[in-house]
Amino acid sequence: MIEESGRDVMLGFGKQKQVTEYEADGESERVYHEIKQTLRVTGINLNFRTWAGYEKFFPAMWDAMxxxxxxxAFETAxxxxxxxxxxxxxxxxxLENQSRAALGESQAYQLRAALDLYQYINPKLLVFxxxxxxxxxxxxxxxGGKASADVELIERGVPARMYPMEMVSSEPEEERIKELFEDIKQTLSLSSINSDYRTLALWPDYLSAGWKKLKPIVQGDEFxxxxxxxxxxARKLAHTLPFPVPLSRERLEELGEDADEIATTTEKFERLLPSLIINIALFSLDWKTPETLVQSPFPARPRRNAVQGGAR
Known part of the structure; x- marks a missing residue:
């Protein structure tokens, strides 16, 4: 549980309906496409699926960001x-997850690729x-306000070898996965199971064994x-980014949105993501050395002949 205003609260997101990629249309469909191209990712994470439920806020927020x-600068952060x-x-x-030894060569390859996906995108989500x-x-x-000619842009598009963001249902039929998700949510004070765990549940034995090792770690003071x-x-790095963000509570109210609710939802995501990033790093350390993992799994090349606002 997390202490908030003197009360223990779950990291829930109210009754706001998530918008899946399959449900997206109009502006949300446009924004989802741009998110995948700009952030260089194969799917839409929980942050954006939840924010998309605020129909007027979501495109305004994305266009501002x-x-x-x-x-x-954002990629480096x-x-x-x-x-x-x-x-x-x-x-x-x-974690020293022994169940990985039971995976076949193809399964192990796919699992490592799935971890690379989240190892790449989650830090970007936190800075965002x-x-x-x-x-x-x-x-x-x-x-904020740095001259656009001084700001390098990175390439757009999903990296060719990035794992597709596939995952099991958030309400799985298989009883052991359902129980596993409930334990993860209760331990981490979540109301919704993250995409990361839903993807790792494609290898249920691996996730189950890993969670048994991870659970006591996440409850410790050092974690x-x-x-x-x-x-x-992340906050300090976000504060050093090159452009101001034309977004405010007043703007949200002009759009007819509940500014307080959106601000609270955003704060909850900011609380949730750091532990998730460390958890994925712990899973990944079973497969790669720290020296390898500190490097981006998908380094971004400069966008050819481009700077913010035009071409050189």
């Missing part, structure tokens, strides 16, 4: 978050969320301190 999300998470995970107990929260709190990047530190790092 997209100029930042396609910069080298996410790289820094990823590296810190790996270093923090490396100081914790290793922190930047949105800063804007809603009335704070802007310290370097909680590492998560708090990672959140603060």
């Amino acid at each position: 997209r100029p930042l999300a396609e910069t080298r 996410a790289d820094c978050v990823r590296a810190e998470a790996v270093r923090a995970a490396d100081k914790l107990l290793r 969320t922190s930047a949105v929260k800063l804007a809603l709190d009335g704070a802007q990047p310290e370097r 909680k301190r590492a998560s708090d530190n990672l959140r603060e790092t």
Whole structure:
């Protein structure tokens, strides 16, 4: 549980309906396409599926954030978050998930690819969320307003070898997966199971064995301190991004949205993501060395002959 206003609360997201990729249409469909191209990812994570339930806020938020999300500065900030998470995970107990030995060569390859997917996108989601929260709190990047000619853009498009964001249902029929999800949600104070665990549940024996090792780790003080530190790092990095974010509570109210509810939802995501990033790093350390994991699994090349706002 997380202490909030003197009460223990679940990291829930109210009654807001999530919008899946299959349900998206109109503006949400347009934004989902741009998210995958700009953030270079094969699917839409829980953050965006939840934000999309606020029909007017979602496209306004994305249009305000997209100029930042396609910069080298944003990519580098996410790289820094990823590296810190790996270093923090490396100081914790290793999972040493023995069930991985039972995986066939093809299954092991796919599982490693799935971990690479989340190892790449989750740090970007945290920096993105922190930047949105800063804007809603009335704070802007310290370097906001930097000349566009000085800002490098990265390539668009999903990396060719990135794993598709496939996952089991959030309400699985198989009883043992259902019980596993309930235990994860209760332990981590979640109301919705994250995409990451739903993907790892494609290999249920692996996730079950890994969670048994992970559960006591996430309940420890060292893990909680590492998560708090990672959140603060993301906030500081978001504060150094090159452009201001034209988004505010006043703008949300003009759109007819509930600014307080959206701000609360955004804050909850910012609380959730650091521990998730460290958890994925712990799973990944069973497969790769820390020296490898601190590097981006999908390095982004510069966008050819392009800077923010035009071509050189």
